Amino acid sequence: MANISNTLRTPLARMKFSARKLVISGMQHLRLISSLVQGEPKGPEIKCDIPGPKSKQLITELSVIQNTGSVQLFADYDKSLGNYLVDVDGNVLLDVYTQISSMPLGYNHPHLLSLLKDSHNVKTFVNRPALGVFPGADWTTKMHDVLMNVAPQGLSALQTMMCGSCSNENAYKTIFIWYRRVQRGENIDFTRVEQESCMVNQPPGAPDLSLMSFHGAFHGRTLGALATTHSKYIHKIDVPSFDWPIAPFPKYKYPLENHVQENQAEDKKCLEQVEDLFQKYEKKGKNVAGIVIEPIQSEGGDNEASPEFFQNLQRIAKKNGAALLIDEVQTGGGPTGKMWCHEHFNLDSPPDVVTFSKKMQLGGFYTRDELKPQQAYRVFNTWMGDPGKVILLQGVLDVIKKENLLSVVQTSGDKLLKGLKEFQQEFPSLVNSARGRGTFLAINCASSQLRDEIVGKLKKKGIQSGGCGEVAIRLRPALIFQEHHADIFLDRFRQVLLATK
């Protein structure tokens, strides 16, 4: 086996090899395939119910100080490796959920671990600066070489942040600031009335502007971001909000190829509502400064919209003088087979703003140059990002490039989607509407209850997956998820479906 592995030095060679091997179905061949992370477990291994006794004990102890209703298990991150999450009870799970889609290279990737042997990097982790005032000597280079190196085409300005919510909040502010500058006229100073009224939260200084979002959207949970989130009531109930417009997001019928006309009509209907909401909120005195949208609604149920929908949405935004913000917090960083999901859409021109976080290790947003705030301290906070996370991001991007992981994603994703489509043929009363891009995939279950049941049974079979929306199971494996991992997943999923039938 060592000899075989040694001849498979390139990802392409490995992929061809694994593709060849996997024509012969059956698990006995899987051990021949070389994992991108050396020493990965050969497959899942379940020792007890999850959460097991040790996890349960830790949940009890943590419950003393916080609500732990969302905790599924306690993990042993020292033992987890590659695509495999090991829990404190010794269960080994193939992880297709990867910390809500935030671990691009899985666990303990050797390249990332090696970065912390470098004394400059160690110092960077220990000395987190106030980046807006005293950035470090290599910060400019890192921004250009790491973050701008993967910038969406046409977006030349960049602001780093700490997390996804902060990224969206500050992107919203950037849009409002830009919109008011256009309204006010370039180089026109703030009036005294504006300066004074904003200090007491009143117009005209704190203007009655709005941001349009979509039903089913998720953009975060801080108060501004939460006003544009509409996925589950438990995220929003009891929290004051803004009266901002909410448009319908297309609901497609699957398979797409059998419902072309209906889905085109659905696009049209939704876009008409977008246009109407611009008028309606202008009449209300709450002009729409921008539109925020996910390329694939993730928390809301992996809801897709067509490239044509996004193209037309951008045209409507432009026509109304509003900015288009594409929230790539969950889709960005490679899982759709491209660095940014909106690259699949062939937009007329770059979006105005693209936000990121999760797989990118830190938050932030790219904008067109025109949206860069012209005064200091308008988009600002103490940390404004974290150079330690940029070191990890650089490591991630280096591995993506060296191992050609976007192509691995495409190959594994094709295999997964093919498998899911076969399941919906074989088990039409259980699952339907397989969809997605790259390994960013989902399938719907016949009911919420069935979805939860299947996710639970998958876990008993050693697969850590996750739900989204009402009825979807979402796949969010790491970028190092290969075809032999897909085979294990599909094999276990089929066992679950057979046992559920």
Next chain:
Amino acid sequence: MANISNTLRTPLARMKFSARKLVISGMQHLRLISSLVQGEPKGPEIKCDIPGPKSKQLITELSVIQNTGSVQLFADYDKSLGNYLVDVDGNVLLDVYTQISSMPLGYNHPHLLSLLKDSHNVKTFVNRPALGVFPGADWTTKMHDVLMNVAPQGLSALQTMMCGSCSNENAYKTIFIWYRRVQRGENIDFTRVEQESCMVNQPPGAPDLSLMSFHGAFHGRTLGALATTHSKYIHKIDVPSFDWPIAPFPKYKYPLENHVQENQAEDKKCLEQVEDLFQKYEKKGKNVAGIVIEPIQSEGGDNEASPEFFQNLQRIAKKNGAALLIDEVQTGGGPTGKMWCHEHFNLDSPPDVVTFSKKMQLGGFYTRDELKPQQAYRVFNTWMGDPGKVILLQGVLDVIKKENLLSVVQTSGDKLLKGLKEFQQEFPSLVNSARGRGTFLAINCASSQLRDEIVGKLKKKGIQSGGCGEVAIRLRPALIFQEHHADIFLDRFRQVLLATK
């Protein structure tokens, strides 16, 4: 000198020694004093104007992708050590600002650097989990041993976050959720109307509740936090906000001991307004669910209020069924000589919520047990903190304890404040109103222009300080700032005042 240093093993011995030595004024004796961080520079060293040519070049290059109007210099964090910030042009600055008060042990503290030699710690930095779903094996222990170990008395619940703004935003949500539970009655379920209306940002599900804040306050820059921030218009202008009540914060006359009655009257006037605002906003249909306040208004100008003010404010909050949130993002973690500034206030009972970030390395908030959300996913996000930062925090707290740094803060602070008070006697036309607790100190200048001039001249003398509010210079040294550092600061400050006179 080595012999002398060796006999001064405890901070107390070192302090006594340095106090004795410094009776003899003059810089030639300073080298005899042992720094808590070995190898620290002996004093500031200025080689060129700041920003120097290398900083200027880096600013130009960074300006291509973002507004750099707030950048003062580029730092060499590999060379910076202890209380000394070294910039890329080789200037060595005594740092009394410490990255907007966020570096508790200064730069490259050897204990923090040593933590990254431990392989478990390295793995913790590389494997950041979704803490709300898959916390690591040692997370419960870390929460109890590190964060709960320094919890404000009486606050038994804890939620970690990423930064100060997110901490306040989620603390506000926690208050609204608690307030509605009290209004609704325990164990009463959400109505269908509430569930549906919140999804479209409308009451009753998204209720018209408000949070009271103070003029001059700073609680962050995301939209919810920004609605309670009222320090500078440039932070707020052009961003939509909430119509929430804003109360006057006391404006004291100094020295306090000469203006006891006037300042008591000031407290009374402000508290009456707080009471009035409760009534006014209830009549508006926007009940006040909570009050958010800093123990010392920091960005707003280091504005203090008396313990009696805070005691009475808490009584008013309780009387009105509102929660009291004390925002210790800047004051927390030791700089006032206590772990939490509100410990100076002798409140009747613990505050309901205390938020933190900055010196604590990560954000979060403590609450009374009653405010802990009862359902999962209400206060939640992907990361919910960062175990890597908790490793650093544990290191910081270990050093604070071992070196008795809260006592160092008190001793250095006493010396600094005494010096500042002497300056306001000697230069009454230039500076006044010296104030603060521990090393968390400030002094006002006669005008904004003069303040900026003095901060600039201090930098030319090798002191990195910072302004706040209209006319204040604020001191925010690290907790390892000792008496001999105070002597250098006071000596340079006096030189500046003499030259400005």
